[in-house]
């Protein structure tokens with residue numbers, strides 16, 4: 001049994017490895033002595049850690065050897081070995097079920113949307129998405145053991161322990177251990193998170209807001225939701241359901257919302273509001289099939305809004321309404337950036353109206369819309385979040401990779417080329 005002291009040493013080692021991986025990701029070409037300086041570790045300790053990470057192919061040495069000033073010694077730069085490991089990203093939303101593959105720097109290799117045959121059946125849908133993910137790995141001639149982790153963006157919220165699907169108004173899946181179910185299917189550590197939070201965290205880690213600690217993200221599709229990162233931490237709330245602003249009272253009577261009230265922000269500022277005002281919203285939407293149909297209508301309407309004056313005004317109206325309803329929240333949290341994304345958030349017409357309204361309400365925070373620049377898709381964001389939580393993290397089990405690597409070497413030595 002490991003002693004407490006050996007456990008402490010192990011966790012310190014893992015912490016140091018994670019710090020080195022992060023520094024190399026952020027400073028490609030950095031050498032061992034600068035790494036030692038930045039982490040406060042000795043050169044000898046750094047040499048050992050770097051050697052371990054080179055042994056498991058997570059890092060590689062850059063070709064250029066720089067002559068160190070004044071010392072006459074050559075130093076070798078280091079970078080993340082983008083062929084050293086891969087990550088899967090899954091998105092499970094009523095309107096967007098897809099799979100993505102990235103390398104361990106977070107760069108996209110492939111993305112494909114998956115059409116589940118029955119999205120209302122949770123287990124069957126997980127089977128199909130997992131099969132599509134593994135096929136993508138095989139198609140790219142990547143060994144399955146090179147896939148180190150996977151992330152899942154969901155249209156819903158997990159319970160406070162982060163296991164059970166607690167609330168998913170559109171999918172209406174029963175509570176079950178989503179993480180465990182997917183770990184069994186994919187055989188790697190899984191991170192599951194609400195889609196809005198996935199995108200917000202991924203953008204602050206490796207995206208357009210890298211390094212920022214305070215952002216407010218609004219994702220608008222048929223419905224809408226927000227994710228807030230404050231002081232570097234995602235705001236989860238007591239029940240882990242923070243961010244559902246769609247059902248805030250809008251202060252005016254609108255159409256009947258799915259929650260049974262008739263003055264929700266959703267019904268004046270999101271895709272539902274746009275469809276409703278154009279007379280295209282189905283009175284009874286029951287389950288995911290109705291949602292898929294409405295989502296298709298919405299995408300068509302957004303396309304037409306570029307040329308049809310009436311539709312344009314409706315989309316503008318929804319964008320302004322969202323802007324005015326966000327003012328109080330923005331004053332309360334004072335973010336460094338506002339991100340607007342999702343199928344409706346990506347519309348230039350909606351985005352401009354949203355920004356104009358904020359401006360008129362004297363909110364001067366810079367807004368980044370998914371129309372101005374690329375914001376991670378849910379599946380890529382899920383992969384990025386999983387990278388941050390499972391690879392560039394002290395929980396990453398490098399020891400296991402080292403053992404597997406030495407085992408593989410021995411096996412190859414024993415049995416020759418037929419392995």
Ligand SMILES: [Zn+2]
Pocket residue numbers: 246247257258259260261264266
């Ligand atoms: Zn509502």
